[in-house]
Amino acid sequence: MRAFQLMAHGTPGQFQLRELPEPHPGPHEVVVQVAACGLNRLDLWLEEAGLPISLKLPRTPGGEIAGRVAEVGSEVRDWKPGEAVAIQSNLFCGECEFCRRGEESLCLRGEILGVQRDGGFAEKVLVPARSLVRLPGELAFETSAALTLAGSTAMHMLTNRASVRAEDWVLVIGGASGVGSAAIQIAKQLGATVISTGSTDAKRALAAKLGAEFVVDSTRPDWPAEVRKLTSKRGVDLVVEHVGGEVLRQCFECLARAGTIVTCGATAGREVPLNLWPMFVKQQRLVGSYGRNRSAIHATLEWAAAGRLKSVIDSVLPLEQTQTAFTKLRSRNVLGKVLIKPVAAETIAD
Template sequence: MKAVQFRDHGDRSVIEYGDFPDASPDRDEVLVDVKAGALNHLDVWTRKGMPGVDLDMPHVPGSDAAGTVVEVGEDVTRFEPGDRVAVSAGVYCGECEYCRHGEYSMCVNYHIIGEHVRGVHSERAAVPEDNLVEVPTGVDWETAAAAPLVFQTAWRMLLTRGELEAGESVLVLGASGGVGHAAVQIADYAGAEVYATASSEEKLGYAEAVGADHVIDYEAEDFAARVRELTDKRGVDMVVDHVGEATYPDSLKSLAKGGRVVTCGATTGPNPGAGLNRIFWNQLSVVGSTMATPGEVDDVLELVWDGTFEPRIREVLPMSETARAHELLESREGFGKVVVVPDSEYESR
């Protein structure tokens, strides 16, 4: 089969699309004929190399994909050939204290398909049964591939970890990205007043279209100062910050007293100054969040499948152009998700 892969960490030039050993399912796995995959910023970090993460090379990246079931392992009970499925990438042990209490995304052995183990950007992929969700007939493959990781991440961030309530105010940073555009929609759905940042008029227009009440061009103005102005110096109740070092100090400045920053990542770096003086004086909270539990995944994807939430697709490319897909992410081109399709599928469209 053909697969996206890299043999060494490095820049986009290490990405290849070529022959790879055929996938076959273990007892608890399902073999999926991949119709579409989607990229996330973790694909960029995995390619570059992440401290403490040792990968078997060559590595196939990709945490998001959707397709049809081809074959099932002998212990699989939930799926059969012909079923439509999408990947939910978080893998948990089911046995540690956190799993026993239903907090699966806090599992001490938690890892992510595509980031820590072989991913799913290939013509076929063997995926654990527990990491697949059903995709209803009528949902297109691009939507099914693009939705799971970013919408489950944003759902848990805002509603479970952030405890967002109707009537509160939320600032979403990087609203044009995958998690960002999902967070805008979820905050609007929850009844919040939504502020969103992006870097162009086009992106700001898209953010408004998916639910933002106020938009801020962070390249043209100081977003923290603008938030204070728009809120009559009060600040917002919550900031969704997955950017990290470049934005964290201003995220704290944007908060009302008693507010909280919720973070799921740090694309510009993980080690900003703590800002402890502002945190204790304004009684702020900094809350971490990773992926979601299976129940949270089901809840948010039901709202994707019925059209309440819409994964925006900025571009669809053949998998042989995955390097270009990485470039779109790294250069922050466009709004929403980048989807890649096996070349054999792409050519038949």
């Protein structure tokens, strides 16, 4: 089978489209034929060796996978070839204290698909059967691959790590990003008034189209003052943050009394100075979020099937053009998800 593999780290890294042996499942594993796989910031971190994890190369990136079960292991009872599935990219053991209570995002033996195991920029992927999620209804592979990772990250942040009450003010940082575009829609559905940020006219227009009532220009140094003004100086109840660095510090300037910042990323910096005095006086919370539990993936895909959560797709490229996809994402000149389709639709139809 063909796989697009990272051979050496760098910016850009060295990639090769390689012919690899067909994967075969162990007793509790399945092979999935990949219909579509979304590209994420995580893939760029793998490319540039920017993750605090020891990595082995070559590696096939890609964690946001939708496809059909091609082959199941001898002990797999719940799945059969031909079923349409998504894959939970934060692989989990199913046995530790956190997995047993449905908190797979906290698994003690968790691994990231496409980082610590070969992922979906390939015709086939080999994964533990427990990581499969059935695609509801007629949900398209492309829609699933555009929401499974970033969309469920947002679902986990807004419904598990934090909560939204009707009439809350919610600030979504980077409303045109994968996490941001889902977060705007989820917060709206839960009854919030949404303010978002965007760095270009096109990104701000997308955030507004997805339901943000107000969109501020994040390239303006005084953007937090704009957020305070929109809320009559009160501040917002919840911030959905995934950038880190100075942006996280600025989010505190936007936060109301008893407000919460939930964060899942640190592209702009992992060490952030924090002024504790206003934080405890205003009784605010800073909450970490990582990956997602199965419940969040199920909710994300069910919302998508019901039309409550829409995917935003920038472009769909064949496997041969995966490097172009990496370049596009790194340029930040994308509006929505870049998808790779390793196997032609007619081959995977049933």
